Amino acid sequence: MTDAPTLQALARALERSQRRVGELEALVRQLAADVTTLARSHPSAGASDPAAGEGGRPVGGWLGVSDPDVATGGLQDLMSWVEAVYLWYPDAELPSCWLWHPAVVEELWWLHGAYASAFDESAGSWSRIGDWHERFRPGVVRRLHAAVGGCELALHTPDSTLLVPPVAPLPDAASGIAHSWTNGRRLPEPTPYELLAAARHEREQHRKNHR
Incomplete structure (x- = not known):
């Protein structure tokens, strides 16, 4: 016991x-x-990142995407979001040719990412949501109206300047600028050829802006 x-x-x-x-x-x-x-x-590789948008669209921009699968998935995700969120605001209008304007896609791409980040249940906040409503969305709307207001798909014909890829002005001057700038923070005097090229570029810009 x-x-x-x-x-x-x-x-x-x-x-x-x-x-x-x-x-x-x-x-x-x-x-x-x-x-x-x-x-x-x-998040682990391949997992969906809420801050990157629904569907796991990576952080970054449309203008820099190079993978066709990523581009296709990103555009499909973007179009779903545009219909579900962006176009519900009365001042949010898109021309029929919006997909033909890389700058428009880029603007909406990052706006979608900012929306997903602001409304994310773990990383979002009321302050970030307020920023999206007060600054981000209205800013994109203004820029899109200024850039493509009045445009339509019929204007994207083979002879349209809209289909010509943009070229940075005077690319041949880059080497001389780089050497001068790194050698005493000086800038070279423009050559006669560069002045002629600049004049042609400015005439083209004027015609483009007043067409």
Whole structure:
């Protein structure tokens, strides 16, 4: 028959064991919460990043995308968002040729990313949502109206200047500029050829802006 001191010792040992089990359970719950938080802030490769938009569209821009699959998925995701969110605002209008304007796609691409980031359940905030409503969306609307207001798909004909890729003015001057700038922060005097090229460029810009 077990004596009283032995029973008391067993009871104390059992109490300690139960207390340690409780502490371990609490630690496991905390570790699980930490893992979830880390997974949200550092998604693994191939996982969907809420800040990058629905469908896992990577952070970046339309103008720099080079993978056809990424471009296709990004545009499909963007079109769904444009219909679900952007076009519900009364001042948000898009011409029929919006997909033919890389700058328009770029503007909406990042606006979509900013929207996803602001409204994300773990990283978003009311302040970021307010910024999206007050600054980001109205800014994009203004720029799109100024850039493509009045345009339509019929204007994107083979002889249209809209289909000509943009070229940075005077690319041949880059080497001389680079050497002069890195050698005493000086800029070279324009050559006669560069002045003629600049004049042609400015005439083209004038015709483009007043067509």
